[in-house]
Amino acid sequence: MTIDDPALYYPTDNNVYSLNPATRKREIVAALPFGPRCIGAKYGWVCAGGVENGQFASIRVRQQEKNSDQRRGDGEVEEREGATESTSRSQRRISPDIKISQLGGLIVNSVTLHRPPSSKSDDDVLAVLT
Numbered sequence: 001m002t003i004d005d006p007a008l009y010y011p012t013d014n015n016v017y018s019l020n021p022a023t024r025k026r027e028i029v030a031a032l033p034f035g036p037r038c039i040g041a042k043y044g045w046v047c048a049g050g051v052e053n054g055q056f057a058s059i060r061v062r063q064q065e066k067n068s069d070q071r072r073g074d075g076e077v078e079e080r081e082g083a084t085e086s087t088s089r090s091q092r093r094i095s096p097d098i099k100i101s102q103l104g105g106l107i108v109n110s111v112t113l114h115r116p117p118s119s120k121s122d123d124d125v126l127a128v129l130t
Helices: none
Strands: 008-012 015-020 025-031 038-042 045-049 055-060 097-102 111-114 126-129
Touching (some): 008 038, 025 055, 038 111, 045 111, 045 126
Antiparallel strands (some): 015 025, 038 045, 045 055, 055 097, 111 126
């Protein structure tokens, strides 16, 4: 959660969700082919690591055009504890680009995102996996 992006990101089963605590709206950011063990979110990226074969997903989240009606992932969202699904076009804000990789190894236990101090591009973000 940052000033630019007030959302909290969290995994449940194979889905990655976004929750805006101020509005209590949540959305599915991505439906992954694996259940994430860990997640890191910063600089407009959400990264998730899995248990088998070094599964890794990098998800680029960004402001979606207000008139756009595109959305990736399974649109079904369950409601819990007052959280509601964002359904109007003006409220949908996530239009992710998703890349899935298998890096080898058994487990990805943590993902930390860093941006080099000299970076001039929003795409200069490093994911450190352990």
